[in-house]
Amino acid sequence: MEWLNPKYEKRVGALKKKFSGAKPFPHLVLKDFFSKDVEKVAAALVKERFQEQNSDLFQFEQTNDLKQSRNAVLKEFHSFFGSKEFIKFIGEITGRKLKTIDMSGFIYDDADYLLPHDDRLEGRKIAYIVNLSKGFTKSDGGALQLFKGTVVVKSIVPSFNTLTIFEVSKDSVHQVQEVVSNKKRVSLAGWFHG
Secondary structure (H helix, E strand, C coil): CEEEEEHHCCHHHHHHHHHHCCCCCEEEEECCCCCCCCHHHHHHCCCCCCEEEECCCCCEEEEECCHHHHHHHHHHHHHCCCHHHHHHHHHHHHCCCCCCCCCEEEECCCCCCEEHHHHCCCCEEECCCECCCCCCCHHEEEEHHHHHEEEEEECCCCCCCEEEEEEECCCCEEEEEEEEECCCCEEEEEECCC
């Protein structure tokens, strides 16, 4: 799996244990998850066409599903992420039978946000975020926040080349904290479907 940092390929057992034992619901935050070529993905993504998405639940910019992209780098990365080999790898870590993915690009700019929700729609098993933002700190906002009940119990500050995955369930309530700086929170995100 050429896009994957080799240090993760042989750690499936340890990652599975960490995922299933994570609180407030099963999740993993994997830093430096991809090879250095992920820099090319970040550069290509910001050139895609983004559309403003706005409702009472969210405000951000989003691309179409990247399987439709004409960019060679994004097509190659999407093919890797949706490959049987990578889907099986994530399935082994999460203990879920996974079949397909969807993937879109997202940009959260100053004052953009995503309010608490649980992602439950038919077929979604594992949610993921590939963070492609650099230079974010806690004071910039934009953290992925995990809830237990109505309380935020974990905040994950965007960090370049980090893959975050979590189980989709009635308990997987999360949000993207409002961005409160002029930095752009850039990511690829979607779901592994079962």
